[in-house]
Amino acid sequence: MADSKKTLLNPPIAMKKIMITINCQAIEEEVNPTTRLVDILRNHLHLTGTKISCGIGRCGACSVLLDNKLVNACMVMAYQAEGSQVITIEGIEQDGLLHPIQQAFLEEGGFQCGYCTPGMVLATKALLEENAHPDDNEIKTALSGNLCRCTGYGGILRAVRSARDRML
Amino acid sequence: MGTETYVLNQKEAMILWEPDNLEEAIRKKLQLADEAMYIAGGTLIQLKKEQGVIQPEHIIRLDHLPELASLQMVEEGDQVQLEIGSLVSLADCHSNQLIKDNWCLLSESALQVASPAIRNRATIGGNIAYGIGDLIPALLVLDAKVTWVNANGQQTGELSSFLKKDASKNALITMVILPESSQATKAFNWYHKVGRREAFIPSLVTAAGFGYWNEDLELEHIRLALGGGASLPNRLIECEEYLQGKRMEDIRLEVLYELVLAEFQPASDPFASTSYKKKVAANLLVSEMEKLI
Ligand SMILES: Cc1cc2nc3c(=O)[nH]c(=O)nc-3n(C[C@H](O)[C@H](O)[C@H](O)COP(=O)(O)OP(=O)(O)OC[C@H]3O[C@@H](n4cnc5c(N)ncnc54)[C@H](O)[C@@H]3O)c2cc1C
Ligand code: FES
Ligand code: FES
Numbered sequence: 349m350a351d352s353k354k355t356l357l358n359p360p361i362a363m364k365k366i367m368i369t370i371n372c373q374a375i376e377e378e379v380n381p382t383t384r385l386v387d388i389l390r391n392h393l394h395l396t397g398t399k400i401s402c403g404i405g406r407c408g409a410c411s412v413l414l415d416n417k418l419v420n421a422c423m424v425m426a427y428q429a430e431g432s433q434v435i436t437i438e439g440i441e442q443d444g445l446l447h448p449i450q451q452a453f454l455e456e457g458g459f460q461c462g463y464c465t466p467g468m469v470l471a472t473k474a475l476l477e478e479n480a481h482p483d484d485n486e487i488k489t490a491l492s493g494n495l496c497r498c499t500g501y502g503g504i505l506r507a508v509r510s511a512r513d514r515m516l
Numbered sequence: 517m518g519t520e521t522y523v524l525n526q527k528e529a530m531i532l533w534e535p536d537n538l539e540e541a542i543r544k545k546l547q548l549a550d551e552a553m554y555i556a557g558g559t560l561i562q563l564k565k566e567q568g569v570i571q572p573e574h575i576i577r578l579d580h581l582p583e584l585a586s587l588q589m590v591e592e593g594d595q596v597q598l599e600i601g602s603l604v605s606l607a608d609c610h611s612n613q614l615i616k617d618n619w620c621l622l623s624e625s626a627l628q629v630a631s632p633a634i635r636n637r638a639t640i641g642g643n644i645a646y647g648i649g650d651l652i653p654a655l656l657v658l659d660a661k662v663t664w665v666n667a668n669g670q671q672t673g674e675l676s677s678f679l680k681k682d683a684s685k686n687a688l689i690t691m692v693i694l695p696e697s698s699q700a701t702k703a704f705n706w707y708h709k710v711g712r713r714e715a716f717i718p719s720l721v722t723a724a725g726f727g728y729w730n731e732d733l734e735l736e737h738i739r740l741a742l743g744g745g746a747s748l749p750n751r752l753i754e755c756e757e758y759l760q761g762k763r764m765e766d767i768r769l770e771v772l773y774e775l776v777l778a779e780f781q782p783a784s785d786p787f788a789s790t791s792y793k794k795k796v797a798a799n800l801l802v803s804e805m806e807k808l809i
Pocket of ligand 2: 399400401402403404405406407408409410411420421422423
């Protein structure tokens with residue numbers, strides 16, 4: 349039984365060399381293709397700016413951009429990211445300077461403990477790239493998958509508005 | 517970078533199959549049957565895996581099959597219909613202009629699922645295969661059809677019968693079809709998801725309605741559907757029959773209320789009883805009809 353299963357079609361894939369471009373650097377990793385992207389980032393590549401909390405797509409701490417779209421790295425498996433461009437929080441500084449969104453979070457009190465911040469910043473980046481003039485409702489919708497246990501969101505909203513205005 | 521080898525807990529690993537085409541995907545599924553499942557966006561599968569739900573060990577990938585990714589208007593006789601590939605994401609179901617303009621209930625319902633990041637990955641096919649996805653009530657009132665392939669080959673049928681029949685066993689959903697939307701001027705539609713936390717957990721009740729009046733202010737077309745929690749979403753055929761053809765002034769809301777209570781049979785769950793859900797549904801439906809008459 350088991351043998352007949354193995355002989356049909358391509359064999360199942362136990363380990364696979366996966367190529368992903370992470371923060372503009374091509375990475376090749378031999379992994380089980382169902383490894384979560386968040387584990388590759390944090391445990392293989394030590395890019396620990398991407399956080400992990402709920403692990404089930406509900407908090408947004410692990411948000412990254414996959415081909416410019418916001419995704420939860422805990423929900424994406426290695427094979428799904430193969431051949432894609434991933435941007436993490438480590439990849440958004442510009443020539444050694446903070447990205448304007450990061451600067452806005454810093455100046456507007458957009459974080460306290462900072463655990464949600466990488467995800468918030470990337471969700472903001474995804475929003476502003478799609479819609480340069482979001483109103484408060486659009487900001488709330490765009491950030492609805494990113495939870496913060498500290499700030500009460502007032503500072504975060506201020507930071508996103510300020511990032512929007514300074515990026516115009 | 518990349519110097520340390522991280523050993524994946526093998527218990528967590530799933531066995532991935534990458535079929536070259538649809539035919540191979542189906543063959544593999546028929547061969548492995550209950551030991552395998554298709555995987556599209558993987559959001560539900562990943563959620564269940566992390567929650568410790570026992571799932572088939574083998575996954576058959578669909579997300580690289582281009583024939584499942586298209587979205588197009590097609591002429592069918594003297595009608596045009598929208599064919600949505602099963603891999604189309606919920607984000608695209610929400611933002612696609614054709615869908616927004618002509619089948620706005622689908623667009624609206626997609627926005628009610630989870631968060632932007634999940635909607636970027638989650639697919640319409642996965643939402644239907646879930647069986648209780650929040651898109652289903654909207655699709656039911658739009659008279660959606662699905663095309664699927666299983667051991668008996670390719671078939672197209674009403675979404676409502678696909679959900680009920682054994683058809684869904686081993687079926688690979690390839691496409692969702694929306695018939696031409698009504699251009700009736702006196703058309704109405706609504707969609708509500710009632711829950712404890714809007715987008716993140718199964719709703720208590722999800723309700724959708726669509727219809728239009730004719731020149732004599734008779735209800736020429738009416739579709740109502742309810743879902744919610746772990747209950748399979750259904751059309752409310754008896755309520756529709758009561759309303760069908762009625763003039764505005766002949767609709768008795770108290771009768772409709774009782775009909776909803778009788779026809780909607782949601783399962784209770786730890787958070788809400790069957791009777792509570794029935795009441796929510798009846799209130800919702802009646803208040804929507806009241807706005808119209
Ligand atoms: C945080 C979070 C919140 C969520 N909130 C909601 C919500 O509010 N409402 C809601 O409806 N859902 C919700 N979901 C569930 C899920 O994300 C969606 O239903 C989604 O549309 C599933 O699509 P997918 O492509 O990711 O499915 P997958 O996870 O890939 O698959 C789901 C199921 O469908 C089967 N399947 C997938 N594609 C096909 C196909 N083409 N043919 C046959 N079978 C197929 C799979 O075998 C599997 O059984 C949520 C999930 C998460 C993680
Ligand atoms: S850790 Fe990924 S969404 Fe919470
Ligand atoms: S700043 Fe602490 S969780 Fe947001």
